Amino acid sequence: MSLRFGRRESGEGPLSEVNTTPLIDVSLVLVVILLLATPLAFESSFGVHKGDPLAPPAVVAELPERVELAITGEHQVEVNGRAVAIGQLAGALGPLLRPGTTRAVAVACADDVSHGAFVRVLDIARQSGAQDINVAGN
Amino acid sequence: MRLKQTPPPPPMARINVTPIIDVALVLVIILLVTAPMMSMSDLPVDLPDAHARDIERHDFISLTVARDGRLAIDETAVAGIGDVPALLRERLAAGRDRDRLVVVRADASLPHRTVRRLLDAAREGGARNLGIATAQITDGRP
Structure with a gap:
């Protein structure tokens, strides 16, 4: 779309026309870049600590309030040794x-548990208030 | 009195370079902003979904493992997991920040043992800050 002023049909006089080509060029480039970059913007990550597999096991008495989570199956989790359904995990971890x-x-x-199930448990733990997540060595 | 009629000026044939400069500048700015995000492999990876958003840093080294087991450090393919520690050590040494974040980007369908081995390899390679990549869930949809 353009705006025209003055006399054009006769071929005489000045032509004042808003040139929208640069605006359209920039807009199209922005659209393409955003289309490409949007999936990257929705990628996040959890910070985790990884224990040394060769290190001796930690003394439990040094970490009295640490919560022990064991993922034994796709939908099976143990919280401090007590089996909890994945649906009740948030309720168990909250207190x-x-x-x-x-x-x-x-x-x-x-x-053998899938990485997706592992991250689902980390996600619930993080939402329940976990701030320091350690992944066991073995 | 008779006015002297001046001849019209010759047509000016000049290429208007303004649009191309506009586009070029926008491209430069966009590339500068997105360059850190683009330094990751394009291997097909279906990241696990998560609500929690923990790490917001974009300056990290990515360790990607695809569904078929192919590996990459940033955008560079890696032959096997045994090569990861040495290559990672090189990258950490090359950068200014020795405590640079290392993010494991693993497909959600992979078994946990693969991810654990990769975390072990990253730690062996000198990574002090580790992260696990997720796909952000927004409004109930990833």
């Missing part, structure tokens, strides 16, 4: 990770 505790979680996961 344990309330403000004022160490809010540290150690996560051990069975080898």
